Amino acid sequence: MPSSPPRVVATDDAKAVIDQLRERHGPLMFHQSGGCCDGSAPMCYEQGDFRLGTSDVYLGDLHDCPFYMARDQFEYWEHMQLTIDVEEGRGASFSLEIPLGVRFVVRSRLFSDDEYARLEPVEQAAS
Amino acid sequence: MIYDRPSLQDTYGNYIDGAFVEPVDGEYFDNPSPIDGETYCQVARSSDADVERALDAAHAAKADWGRVPASERAQILNAIADITEENLEYLARVDTVDNGKPIRETLNADLPLVVDHFRYFAGVIRAEEGSMAELDSDTVAMHVPEPLGVVGQIIPWNFPLLMAAWKIAPALAAGNCTVVKPAEQTPVSIMEWLRLVDEADVLPDGVLNVVQGYGPEVGKPLAQSDRIAKVAFTGETTTGRLVMQYASENLTRVTMELGGKSPNVFFESVQNADGSFWDKALEGAAMFALNQGEVCTCPSRILVQESIADAFTEAVVERVKNITVGHPLDSETQVGAQASNDQYKKIQNYFEVGREEGAEVLTGGEVAEGVAVAAGGDGEPADKGYYIKPTIFRGHNKMRVFQEEIFGPVTSLTTFKDVDEAIEISNDTLYGLGAGVWTRDAHELYRVPRAIEAGRVWVNCYHLYPAHAAFGGYKKSGFGRENHKMMLDHYRQTKNMLVSYDEEPMGFF
Incomplete structure (x- = not known):
């Protein structure tokens, strides 16, 4: 059986920004936000800066950085593949790329029926 | 002017x-400045x-x-x-x-x-x-x-x-x-x-x-x-x-x-008579466009009772189509620019999410081109500001455009049969900041706002923020x-x- 399609992928631009941030900050992590202002945008932190809970799920690695989301939010997102890209901009949050004058953004597409059938369940982020 | x-x-x-x-x-x-996308100062x-x-x-x-x-x-x-x-x-x-x-x-x-x-x-x-x-x-x-x-x-x-x-x-x-x-x-x-x-x-x-x-x-x-x-x-x-x-x-x-994903609930009695209250209800539905939708309590879900859905939807869409998007310093402008480029892009990404999931675009669903604003003092139209057309999606409450705060002039419309279903859909969200309830029925007027899990329920009004009324969230x-x-x-x-x-x-x- 073919392998599970990735739930989250990075564009080349996003990879370049991740590399730049990793050089400065060391290992990184992502957590997808919800809610107002900068909500619905992915947040990038130094690995371990954001405390994960049993309420979070791990979606996979984004250019070698673990990507997480709150489980209740994931229930609405689980049928879509997320592509993390960057745009010029200035989010007001603590995400590490903001001082670079860019912002990670998420694009979404529906998994095909075939892909959806092959998806493996997500793991709980913390125990 | x-x-x-x-x-x-x-x-x-x-x-x-x-x-x-x-x-x-x-x-x-x-x-x-989001008006023209041009740098005008250093901070x-x-x-x-x-x-x-x-x-x-x-x-x-x-x-x-x-x-x-x-x-x-x-x-x-x-x-x-x-x-x-x-x-x-x-x-x-x-x-x-x-x-x-x-x-x-x-x-x-x-x-x-x-x-x-x-x-x-x-x-x-x-x-x-x-x-x-x-x-x-x-x-x-x-x-x-x-x-x-x-x-x-x-x-x-x-x-x-x-x-x-x-x-x-x-x-x-x-x-x-x-x-x-x-x-x-x-x-x-x-x-x-x-x-x-x-x-x-x-x-x-x-x-x-x-x-x-x-x-x-x-x-x-x-x-x-x-x-x-x-x-x-x-x-x-x-x-x-x-x-x-x-x-x-x-x-x-x-x-x-x-933040939130606030339901704005319209019961059939709003249509019992024509006149100012019907007009007020339609305005209430269009309130999602206030402040370009960049409000934590943006009424970004419209729930309308099935029995009046066709007439109500038609009237709301008509009203929203007439909203003027334009130069924020123009006194005639009703919707200005989104606050930043990344918000502008995020909203466009949600247009794709809505379409991918099969939501129907009743109006809008695209950027507003051609809002010419003279940039940073040189007098030339910049056409670089972050302008979005007020947008109404129609779909169902499990869609992402019904569940996530887009923070743009975008609302998602669905219908309900009765009071119980109105409350169920209203509360089927991770959030609980605001809500609107519109009705002429004395029983609904009290019971529905009490049953909605949100810190602020506007009853027969929306988007009023007097200092003397407590504001804050339930749930997430x-x-x-x-x-x-x-x-x-x-x-x-x-x-x-x-x-x-x-x-x-x-x-x-």
Whole structure:
């Protein structure tokens, strides 16, 4: 059986920004936000800066950085593949790329029926 | 008419200890206006050293400020309100350039509400008092509200001056000193407002400090500091959790306002008669476009009863199609520019999400091209601002456009059969900040708002924000309240003095 399609992928631009941030900050992590202002945008932190809970799920690695989301939010997102890209901009949050004058953004597409059938369940982020 | 674009400073630093100062590291960032996408000034890119400076100033001021009588604090808040009111049109223009929102909103909503907010807290602090209880004939318990000391406040960018007022007015009224971090998208209007307040010399030095800069470089050290007694945050859920995690390191108090996906529920009785209430209901449905949808309580879900859905939807779509998107400084403009490029792109991404999931676009669903705004002083149309057409999706409540805060002029419409289903759909969300209920039925008028799990339910109205009405979230929308005098208790702690007037020993030892 073919392998599970990735739930989250990075564009080349996003990879370049991740590399730049990793050089400065060391290992990184992502957590997808919800809610107002900068909500619905992915947040990038130094690995371990954001405390994960049993309420979070791990979606996979984004250019070698673990990507997480709150489980209740994931229930609405689980049928879509997320592509993390960057745009010029200035989010007001603590995400590490903001001082670079860019912002990670998420694009979404529906998994095909075939892909959806092959998806493996997500793991709980913390125990 | 098109209001003049204010001429502003080329650079803005910080406001610390009653003085405008440069950031310690001397670094600045470019600040574009969403109106034309062009940089028009530079703003301090502060660091933890600036946060420490501000905290030094606030701590130096806190003992004296905490002892200022309530009557005097009220006078100061009233003076700030007067200064704001005297400069209302100017500040409205600055706020519009800062944020991109239409001038008719800053003139008629944001700024008048700022004024009223300071006056409200000036009023309630005079009437506030502690309590005294006689526990027995010789023993008295006194409860005295005391300020927390120094607080940190992180302001969102959607109402730059109003959200600052929501946080600053009660903090000062309660006797605290504050270190404020404005949003990096909208750093300017608060500095222009502070310049006016500073010129009037009404506030003691160090009571109100503003540190500009990026979230990871200023917001984080502020939230993480062991020198603040409380942090108030408005934003999204991940940063909210992060701020709480930082606060937990020092047992710092927190209040959180984290957004919503507010249902706006229309029952069939709204259509029982034509006339002004029907008109009011249609306007209520179109309220999602207020402030370009950049409101935590944006009524971004329209729930309409099946029996009136066709006529209602047609009338709402017609009304929304007539909304004028345009130059934010034009008094005729109803929807201005989104506050930043990344928001602008995010909203467009949600148009794709909605379409991918099969939601039908009833109107909008694209950017508004051709809003020509003369850029940064050269007089040439820039056509680079962040303009979006007001958009209505139709679909069902499990779709992402029904579940996620888009923070744009976008709402998603669905139908319900009866009261039970209206409540079920309303509450099928992670959030619980706002809601609207529209009906002429006396039973629905009370039962439905009570059954909706949200901190603010507008009944037969929407998007009113009087200072005297408590605002805040249920569920993942956060906790703590803003507005209303109960807000004072989020900025105070209770001193209990337990006093014995009895001369006799207890007899234990």
